[in-house]
Amino acid sequence: MxxxxxxxxxxxxxxxxxxxxxxxxxxxxxxxxxTTPSALFTDEEHHRYHWIRRHGRRVAIAGKKNKSKSKSKTKCAQSCTDKLPPSxxxxxxxxxxxxxxxxxxxxxxxxxxxxxxxxxxxxxxxxxxxxxxxxxxxxxxxxxxxxxxxxxxxxxxxxxxxxxxxxxxxxxxxxxxxxVGKEISKHKQKKRLARQTKNRGVIGDVEVEIDERDRKDxxxxxxxxxxxxxxxxxxxxxxxxxxxxxxxxxxxxxxxxxxxxxxxxxxxxxxxxxxxxxxxxxxxxxxxxRTKNYPFPLSDEEKAAACHTSEIGPLPSLRVQGLIKQRRETNVVVVGGGLTSAQIADLAVRKGVSKVWHLMRSDVKVKHFDISLNWMGKFKNYEKAVFWSADTDEERLQMIQTARNGGSITPHYLKILKQHILNRRVSIHPRTSIIEHKYCPESQTWHLTTNPPIPDLPPIDYIYFATGMKSDVNxxxxxxxxxxxxxxxxxxxxxxxxxxxxxxxxxxxxxxxxxxxxxxxxxxxxxxxxxxxxxxxxxxxxxMLENNNKRRESETEIDCFCGLGNRYAKLEVD
Missing domain, CATH: 3.50.50.60 (FAD/NAD(P)-binding domain)
Structure with missing residues (x-):
């Protein structure tokens, strides 16, 4: 470059x-x-085309004589390699x-x-x-x-x-x-879901089989x-x-x-x-x-002790950092059920916050990815085919909502949060919402009322809203x-x-x-x-691009050299 x-x-x-x-x-x-995307070409074709583009000018062509002009076939192939655009x-x-x-x-x-x-x-x-x-x-x-x-x-x-x-x-x-591996039996699935649901509202993703040969992915x-x-x-x-x-x-x-x-x-x-x-x-x-999802609107004064994760500054906030340095008790609330909320809770604990109160509107949903596994594993082509062949956009919208099913965290971060819970540094509250809030500018703390009530909820020093963004093109x-x-x-x-x-x-x-x-x-x-x-x-x-004809001619030359397609197509271009 x-x-x-x-x-x-x-x-x-x-x-x-x-x-x-x-x-x-x-x-x-x-x-x-x-010019040779893997979506259209196999890996073998893709690497061969790149090799031709890279070495075509120096490749030894069978039957070519060093000091005489090539005959028709060799001449056509050599003409192709001379004009190959670098890629x-x-x-x-x-x-x-x-x-x-x-x-x-x-x-x-x-x-x-x-x-x-x-x-x-x-x-x-x-x-x-x-x-x-x-x-x-x-x-x-x-x-x-x-x-x-x-x-x-x-x-x-x-x-x-x-x-x-x-x-x-x-x-x-x-x-x-x-x-990855064998599919879990329905009996084991039911037992696992029952156990997880009983454990503070945690819901796991129903496992489907992903081929063992794809483990490397x-x-x-x-x-x-x-x-x-x-x-x-x-x-x-x-x-x-x-x-x-x-x-x-x-x-x-x-x-x-x-x-x-x-x-x-x-x-x-x-x-x-x-x-x-x-x-x-x-x-x-x-x-x-552009629109941030908030459980309640924030005034300019309240923004001093709360923020949406899209606008997150120092974590913890400068005031909370000062309290930590003074070895005073600090309490932070994280609102949201997605992976970002778990990452903020973990980072706040690691940075010295005394306790994080993690509030979620729904259950704790545990998934490896942001979409269901059936969109990733062996049935993904079926799911995509059903989606693309749907008759209406309303049907597709329903499929999107079902596949995403709100925010979720990974098993890895669930394990991290459970360790913080054992150490009494994190408290998770599923199916909990804030129904009343009051901010005190003098103490710069929040007094929150939740449904259901959280016993002994102390004054809160800072609130992080990991509640996502509204997708609205309008x-x-x-x-x-x-x-x-x-x-x-x-x-x-x-x-x-x-x-x-x-x-x-x-x-x-x-x-x-x-x-x-x-x-x-x-x-x-x-x-x-x-x-x-x-x-x-x-x-x-x-x-629609102006250079489409030039590109088409270049691709015809490559096909001629590679022996692909109609070998007389080059004559039509000329």
Whole structure:
């Protein structure tokens, strides 16, 4: 990669503008640079094509004479290899390898070697996954919840596993125990559920069989390993060029005819700092929503002793840290039943808080992943087929709600919380809600009344609301022009987009992530959904980008060299 900064001017026309530099945004950018995605090609075909692109110019072709012109077949094959566009290999090449220099993927100019001209705007950071990494560091999360095949690499489903083995970092993997192996009998399931339900409202996930041969996939990577793997993806596809990700807040998106007659129709995107960008297509990778779920609204005064986890600052808060240093008793309430609530409770105890009172609206639900195991194991294709073949979006919405079933924590964190309970540092209260609250500014403490009542609940020094965000596409200010000019139907805030994840047919505003759940399924908001969404969006973009014909010709040349398809197709292109 050259050091030249990618700096599109506001009067340039972009092919694709991505809003959001999180996993979904990175997944789309990487997929647009990948010509042989693993979703369409087998691993064997994928690695062969990469080998041809990397070594095609230097390959020895059978029957070729050194000092004479090749005959027709050899000439066709040599012509193909001479024109092969450089493509990133499945692993970063060394700087000494000829024909694979970083300059081949330079990010300057209107196109990246035939790939679309893209730019990414992010409200939080000017780097990929800036907000993602910041959240994991703030909560000191050691491992992801996702298995090894949940990632944003479009080139290889087993890419993270291969990267782990290549870098010798197997020790950074944590096994997801209890979800691989033989199916648990119905009798044992009933006994286990009865025992767990009796134990303070804890409900476990009904186990289904995941093939023993897939055990290698059911490990969770450390946050450091996942971050480094994502960095390798960014470098491989030339997405680390300075200026390719800009820290800007988008405030408006409009679609229509450009003033420049040569451009036709497209998007005008305005940022809060006054800058304007023009693009043929826009991808929304902006997360679930803006509205935070609170059990009760907070006044400005009350925000001094409470916060939503999306706005979490120092943990514990500065005042609580001061009390801990003075060796005074401290009490913190965590509201929520998801994994984040368990992580906050654990971190607060480890940081010295005397006791954490963990309040949940429902039972303690224990699941390995944020969706049910039947969407992960041997029956996942059946579940997805049923989802995609549903007659209405209402049916799909019901399937999403059933598969996700609210917040849940992993068996690993349940074990951690149980240890804190034994040490009297954590108290879990399922099916409990706050019905009355009073904040005292003088003492900066809360007096809470709950249903059912919690005996001897002391004054609370701080409240963390790990209650999630409301997914509602109607609440995004940047989409108000689109709602006005191109209204769209929604189901409980989720947009009814097309199967290509487009806002409307022939309107290339693409939506990915949790907001695309009605098309991607219950996993639309996780890493697998990011990868699936990127694939769908790439299919939709393929037909509209200007360089589509060039790419098609290049692919025909590769097929000719590889002996695929109709060998006379090259004559038609010529």
């Amino acid at each position: 050259t050091d030249q900064e990618y700096n599109p001017h506001t009067d340039d026309l972009l092919d694709v503008l991505i809003i959001g530099a999180g996993p979904c945004g990175l997944g789309v950018a990487a997929r647009l640079k990948e 990133p290999p499945s692993s970063p090449p060394s700087s000494t390898e000829s024909g694979a220099s970083a300059e081949d993927d330079s990010g300057s100019g209107s196109e990246y070697n035939g790939r679309p001209k893209i730019l990414t705007l992010d409200i939080v950071s000017d780097t990929w996954l800036g907000q993602w990494h910041r959240a994991f560091q703030k909560l000191e999360i050691a491992h992801l919840r996702s298995p090894m095949f949940f990632h944003v690499d479009p080139g290889d489903r087993d890419g993270m596993l291969a990267y782990t083995q290549e870098t010798g970092r197997e020790k950074e993997l944590g096994e997801i125990s209890g979800c 059911y490990f969770t990577p450390s946050t450091g390993l996942f971050a480094d793997y994502c960095t390798s993806i960014v470098e491989r596809y030339g997405l680390d060029c300075p200026g390719l990700v800009l820290k800007k807040e988008v405030v408006d998106i409009q679609y229509g005819e450009f003033e420049n007659d040569d451009w036709g129709k497209g998007f005008t995107v305005k940022a809060s700092d006054g800058s304007v960008f023009y693009a043929r297509a826009v991808v929304l990778a902006i997360g679930p929503g 609440e995004f200010p940047l989409l108000q022009s689109m709602h006005r000019d191109y209204p769209i139907e929604t189901k409980q805030g989720l947009p009814c987009i097309t199967d290509d994840l487009m806002w409307q047919p022939d309107l290339p505003l693409f939506v990915t992530g949790r907001l695309a759940a009605l098309r991607l399924g219950p996993g639309g908001g996780n890493l697998e959904g990011a990868r699936m969404g990127a694939e769908r969006i790439a299919w939709g973009l393929e037909e």
